[in-house]
Amino acid sequence: MAHTRTWRVEIDINEHDDERRTHAVARLYSGTPAPLRAEGVARRRPDDREVPEIGDELAVARALADLAHQLLEATAGDIERLTHRPSHLTS
Structure with a gap:
């Protein structure tokens, strides 16, 4: 059965002009109680x-890279909880 999710x-x-800094925050809303x-x-x-x-662009790219890393870690944790074995995911 196919499932479609958004x-x-x-x-x-x-x-922050005074610090010559740009800060980006990315949040992933996937239907879980707390977004990544x-x-x-x-x-x-x-x-x-x-x-x-x-x-x-650079601040957003870094935020999205961090988000992708967190999502891979969450996926590995979910697999390990189901299989009771270490998982090794590659990107």
């Missing part, structure tokens, strides 16, 4: 040009 990822991006939450940060060196899109 998971939603929400990403908040905040720039991941963060990513991008920092601009003082001599770098100010291009907000680059900071946004």
